[in-house]
Structure formats: C-alpha cells, structure tokens
Amino acid sequence: MKKISLIILVISVFNLMSCGNKKEKEDFGTSTTNSLVSAETGKTLFEGKGTCVACHKPETKIIGPSIREIATIYKDKNGNLVEFLKGKSDPIVDPSQFEVMKANFAITKNMTDDELESIKLYINSFN
Template sequence: MKKNNLFIVVVAVFSMMSCGKKTEKEDFGTSATVVLVSAELGKTLFEGKGTCVACHNPDTKIIGPSIIEIASIYKEKKGDLVAFLKGKGEPIVDASQYEIMKANFTITKNMTDEELESIKLYINSFN
C-alpha cells in the first residue's frame, strides 16, 4: 500500500512540474533576443521615457524644432539621428538649441539601439 501512495505522489509531482506554459523553440545555434523596432514604440518612447515631447511637437516649434522639420532636415542632409541621440553626432537642425538638447542625452544615451531606432522611425514617419 505504501508503494502505491509513493507512486501516486511521484506521478502527481511530475505532472505538476510539467504543467507550465513553457514552449521550447529550436535555437539553430543562436541565443538572440528579438526586439521589435517600430514607429509605434518610437512614439511611446518619444512621449514618455524620452521626454522629447516636452520640447518637440509634430508641426510646431516649441523649444526645439518640430518633428516634421527634424525629419525633413535629417533626410535632406542624410544625417544620422541615432548617432546624434547617442551624443556622437553634430547638430544639423538647429545648432543654437544644442546646449539645451545636450541635457537630454543623459536619457537617450541610456536607451538601447532598438529604442533609438524606433524613435528615428517615429520621427521619419512625419516625412
């Protein structure tokens, strides 16, 4: 009788351990995390974590240039917006506002490449 109880306990424990919602995927030798880069994520970051919206509106200059102006100038001059947001590029839109923008580099320098690419996609969606 004790063997039957032990068997039931073992089966129950084994069943509980295998009931999770884990799914295994074939790896093919890589262990990369997939992060989606999108204009929607860029908008969320622009309006939230990046606090960009405090100085930039889509079509009106507030403190900084409008998003439309930024997108247009970066496209025209083939500028690297991501490098600029990392603090590694020269200002090409409004150099007179550069000192104010440099304060925001503390935020953007800590963003991932995917987050910065998403912000770039969002800005470019206005062009």
C-alpha cells in the first residue's frame, strides 16, 4: 500500500510540474515585456552569435551599411527588420549588398523571435 501511495504521489507531483512547464513554454516569447528582449541583449547578439558587427559598425559603412543608416531607413520606410532577418522580405537599405548579407541568413533564420526582436531594438537605439 505504501508503494502505491508513493507512486501516486510521484505521478501527481510530476503532473503538476509538467503542467507548470507547459504554461511557461506557452508564454515564452509571447509577452512584450519579456525581460530577455532588450537592446542590451540585442547588442550582445549583434556582436556575438549574429556576427553582424563584422560588416556593420555604428556610424561607419564598412562592408554593409552603418547601424544608424539601417535604423533610419527602416524607420523612414516603415520596414520590418525582423522579417528581413528571417529572409521573408526584400532588402530596403542597400540591395546591392544583398548577396553578401544572404550568407548570414543561415544564422539569423535560426534565431528565436526574441533574439531577432532584441537585435531590432539594438539597431533602433541608433535612431
């Protein structure tokens, strides 16, 4: 009887924990106040995982346009930077450099929505 009670208790605790985890997974990424989405996180991604900093500097065009230019043009043209980084929209800043940028889609397409939103916030902080 003790074994049955213990098994029932373990199953009950497991079910409670599973339900809690499902809720957390469902909510992740849907909140606009998610603390993981920030310009600071975006800067870290931009300079690290995204390797964006290799071609984009804050104020100077190197290989690609400057971060400030990207922010300004996307704001002025009401562009969707996240959709571009997902490979779902056409380039609007410097289409002549698009072939070079396409190589980075292998990185940005695998980023989460939160990561891409953070990069967008970082870029927009230059505007």
